[in-house]
Amino acid sequence: MTTLLAIDWALFTEKLILIVIIVFASLGIALYMTYGERKVAGILQDRPGPNRAGPFGIFQPFADGLKLIMKEEIIPNTSNKALFVLGPGLAMTAALMTCAVVPWGDHLEIFGRKVALQIADINVGILYVFAVVSVGVYGIMIGGWASNNKFSLLAALRGASQAISYELAMGLSLIAVLMTTGTLQLGEIVKQQMAPGHLWNIAYQPLAFIIFLVCAFAECNRTPFDLPEAESELNQGYHQEYSSMKLGFYLFSEYINMFISSAIMSTLFFGGYDVPFLNESLLSPNVAALVGIIALMAKIVFFIFLFMWVRWTVPRFRYDQLMNLGWKKLVPLALANMLITGAVILLWFNK
Amino acid sequence: MQTLKSSPPSGDRGMQALTNRSKILERKPMTFLESIYLWNILKGMMITFSHIFKKQPTIHYPEQTRPFSPVFRGLHVLNRDEEGRERCTACGLCAVACPAEAITMEAAERLPGEENLYREEKYAARYEINMLRCIFCGLCEEACPKDAIYLSETFTPASFTRESFIYGKKDLLIPDPVTKPAEFAAAKGIKN
Numbered sequence A: 001m002t003t004l005l006a007i008d009w010a011l012f013t014e015k016l017i018l019i020v021i022i023v024f025a026s027l028g029i030a031l032y033m034t035y036g037e038r039k040v041a042g043i044l045q046d047r048p049g050p051n052r053a054g055p056f057g058i059f060q061p062f063a064d065g066l067k068l069i070m071k072e073e074i075i076p077n078t079s080n081k082a083l084f085v086l087g088p089g090l091a092m093t094a095a096l097m098t099c100a101v102v103p104w105g106d107h108l109e110i111f112g113r114k115v116a117l118q119i120a121d122i123n124v125g126i127l128y129v130f131a132v133v134s135v136g137v138y139g140i141m142i143g144g145w146a147s148n149n150k151f152s153l154l155a156a157l158r159g160a161s162q163a164i165s166y167e168l169a170m171g172l173s174l175i176a177v178l179m180t181t182g183t184l185q186l187g188e189i190v191k192q193q194m195a196p197g198h199l200w201n202i203a204y205q206p207l208a209f210i211i212f213l214v215c216a217f218a219e220c221n222r223t224p225f226d227l228p229e230a231e232s233e234l235n236q237g238y239h240q241e242y243s244s245m246k247l248g249f250y251l252f253s254e255y256i257n258m259f260i261s262s263a264i265m266s267t268l269f270f271g272g273y274d275v276p277f278l279n280e281s282l283l284s285p286n287v288a289a290l291v292g293i294i295a296l297m298a299k300i301v302f303f304i305f306l307f308m309w310v311r312w313t314v315p316r317f318r319y320d321q322l323m324n325l326g327w328k329k330l331v332p333l334a335l336a337n338m339l340i341t342g343a344v345i346l347l348w349f350n351k
Numbered sequence B: 001m002q003t004l005k006s007s008p009p010s011g012d013r014g015m016q017a018l019t020n021r022s023k024i025l026e027r028k029p030m031t032f033l034e035s036i037y038l039w040n041i042l043k044g045m046m047i048t049f050s051h052i053f054k055k056q057p058t059i060h061y062p063e064q065t066r067p068f069s070p071v072f073r074g075l076h077v078l079n080r081d082e083e084g085r086e087r088c089t090a091c092g093l094c095a096v097a098c099p100a101e102a103i104t105m106e107a108a109e110r111l112p113g114e115e116n117l118y119r120e121e122k123y124a125a126r127y128e129i130n131m132l133r134c135i136f137c138g139l140c141e142e143a144c145p146k147d148a149i150y151l152s153e154t155f156t157p158a159s160f161t162r163e164s165f166i167y168g169k170k171d172l173l174i175p176d177p178v179t180k181p182a183e184f185a186a187a188k189g190i191k192n
């Protein structure tokens, strides 16, 4: 009995510290993504962007956050109160939960102890990501439905159907990737890509990456697929009735989603914490881990910039165009990609 | 027949194009590659990317200001003559001319011994312009027979209260050129 209940306290504290660091790092990064977004938007539109709060406006996110917190907290009296509060919480939780399976780096060696820089290297890593992302849809659904506002409800319906449609193409595109990797474990996928003589997955599965990228835009509700937040038709979208920090949670979870999906894309297709043309095993493990984290962050920052770059280039799709693209273009493409990959593996590599 | 070629097909109430600049839109169904949108989005992204290197036309306002044209109609000044006497004679023509009814005044008679203060026998004891009503049309300036009111090349600074936008004589009067020549020159602006 005692052995069953025994807890590896060192592991427990190590993971706890890691969780706290990653959660706060995600929040901090999301905070500065709002600033980055405004800066990128400004620069792409030939204007300076926020530049008043502190040098280059770097305190702007804190000013924004303070503003949101100071706003009056309104719960409409016709709303379903419990669900109304649950909505943003769920969106935020789902957004943060995904970072549990992302390998942020190889391991550190602290006092002779190997500390993996991944909270949980579970063998269903990608499935877990999918499951949690799907839960994120409930945040939008519940928030929109509980507000008891027809615009919110319409936006929530749109959000749900959009997310479900694009999850399909996303999953199908990933099956092709999984066929080449042969594992769902994210840590393992990165290790494969790091192995000498093995290229990043983007080289084997470019089409899958493009489909995944498009779907990631849709899943994060980013322009050109930000139909749940289409101001021109739905006033403000599913968070119309929200104010103060509950609204902040919704806006924030969008940025965290973007951060996490950038991390997942880097991990799946761009070698995660792998630095190209560098043999990490020659470095001491701590240095290698640090270099790896920096490499992963650089990739993530690039993808985040891509998200913003696209947002400030492309206008919003019409809803029927969105559905057409999802069901009639991306799903067949992903299926074709999957079949071709399967055929190639079967005919060339499986003799 | 240019116009015939560019005019839309019949059933359009026989409208004829006035110029040949109208562009006929081809509505071909999209090819598969077009319907994926990726190529066109990529082209658009290149355009936005090139804007990173463009010069920003922003004027960082409180630190930098935009140069005004010499005929800019900004904040009013009440003028003085060369001897530093107020020119306004409180005739009320500016108030009559004002389409926004922004000007009010109270006239007073010049007493003996005040000849060094007021140019005319009657003067404005109170002269107020409500800058929130004023539309800066400059009609007061045109109406004035005494060259007493001018619109300067500055604008009304922002404020938190409505009262502070009612400018009285002490806000409007230009500094005395005799006793305060430096301030007078500054108020006039270096250009004049």
Ligand code: SF4
Pocket (backbone or CB within 6 Å): B094, B097, B098, B099, B100, B101, B102, B103, B129, B133, B134, B135, B136, B137, B138, B139, B140, B141
């Ligand atoms: S500028 Fe026009 S609106 Fe303003 S006070 Fe003069 S006449 Fe009136």
Ligand code: SF4
Pocket (backbone or CB within 6 Å): B087, B088, B089, B090, B091, B092, B093, B094, B095, B105, B124, B143, B144, B145, B146, B147, B148, B149
């Ligand atoms: S400013 Fe000119 S028009 Fe107006 S009351 Fe004085 S003298 Fe008359």
